[in-house]
Amino acid sequence: MMKIDFSGLEPNSLLRGNPNELLSGLSTAPEFQIPNTNDFDGFQKESVQMVKPAKGTTTLAFIFKEGVIVAADSRASMGGYISSQSVKKIIEINPYMLGTMAGGAADCQFWHRNLGIKCRLHELANKRRISVTGASKLLANILYSYRGMGLSVGTMIAGWDEKGPGLYYVDSEGGRLNGNRFSVGSGSPYAYGVLDSGYRFDMSVEEAAELARRAIYHATFRDGASGGVVSVYHVGPDGWKKLSGDDVGELHYAYYPVEPTVEHEMAEASSS
């Protein structure tokens, strides 16, 4: 049976043996040598399992009347070791689009920067900004072409384009969802609890930011893999703006101040 010839569908393989230097490596997925094992499927499964627990983080984003709020913690963990408390998990793709990081830090950072390049090229070629739909689709297509190769990315693309505020969830399994509220990471169940119960469409920017802050804080309280600093960003019609960055330890005492007890006062009196 003759194999169906899909060569016409490849946009850049117009003339055989005439590689298009400008675009090589940018729009087509680079070719990958398959690892030299006997059991390729088993190897794939193992490599996926190795990276799986690494989505230790809490990120969330939601659309409301005034735009999109994006918030994340800043802890990076390697198993039980906290490797950093100050990771930037909200990546600035361009002045009007943000991406969040969950999963492999290197994977998220690299592919978000690559997405930023593609968005800029689209702008230059088409004289208009790319839509959030288009940007998320570009990322999802790339991640899908690497499916099964061990990438670990669970990201949300948030932005404001001609159609208004936009929010998409994209992951390394190749999934892409459009929605109003998302939370990604090991702390997401806790964040969803606070977010879903406190969410209203018509909030002010301050109220929405406070809701996001509290949701992340509660996730860091219960989830060991989340912590550090809560960053909150707002995406409006003129682009994104960072609203706050609060240490969760300090937030804890702000939300739950310690009641001074009799022993405290006596200890202070004797020391002063």
Added chain:
Amino acid sequence: MARYDRAITVFSPDGHLFQVEYALEAVRKGNAAVGVRGTDTIVLGVEKKSTPKLQDSRSVRKIVNLDDHIALACAGLKADARVLINRARIECQSHRLTVEDPVTVEYITRYIAGLQQKYTQSGGVRPFGLSTLIIGFDPYTGVPALYQTDPSGTFSAWKANATGRNSNSIREFLEKNYKETAGQETVKLAIRALLEVVESGGKNIEVAVMTKKDGLRQLEEAEIDAIVAEIEEEKAAAEAAKKAPQKET
């Protein structure tokens, strides 16, 4: 000069790409095609050479759809056109797949022009022997657009343009008579322009009208005949008006 038209990738000493210029000659021998952009309507008209009696004229459509909101007419080698049109149609769908958005007219024109240019800079291939007129509405802003590409791979936007046989006369006519029109007026202007070089009659021209709401609509022969009749009347009336004052003096 004759030495420089065998391997097409070379320049002549005075800076010409002869194969490209010969391709433009092929275009000049092709059917006349005209495009007119109105405020809410864009019209494409193509000269139809007399169809042999036994030929099924419906199988020789000269104005084609590239997508729901983009259409194309061309002058030159029809077989080359088929290849270009297929590639453009695939690109329209591929764009919808990768960015979930329909193409803009400018994007697909740039793609087609890029394709035509590639074939002027590769070994062993010849340029496409056709110029295209591409019309469509921007999927978001709804602004109508008319673009033209040629075998060298250049493209530009136009308010009204013609290509193919006698395109210079048609263009002169359009330059003299163009004004911003809408709806039926745009159709009339396009047909009047085409009638400058084509024998009048519904069976000698093919006209298609694109609106934002209804997309591309091919006009029936009867409709075209009716409009041609209107135009003839208007022309006769204008002639009579010109002659009448002369009689009085």
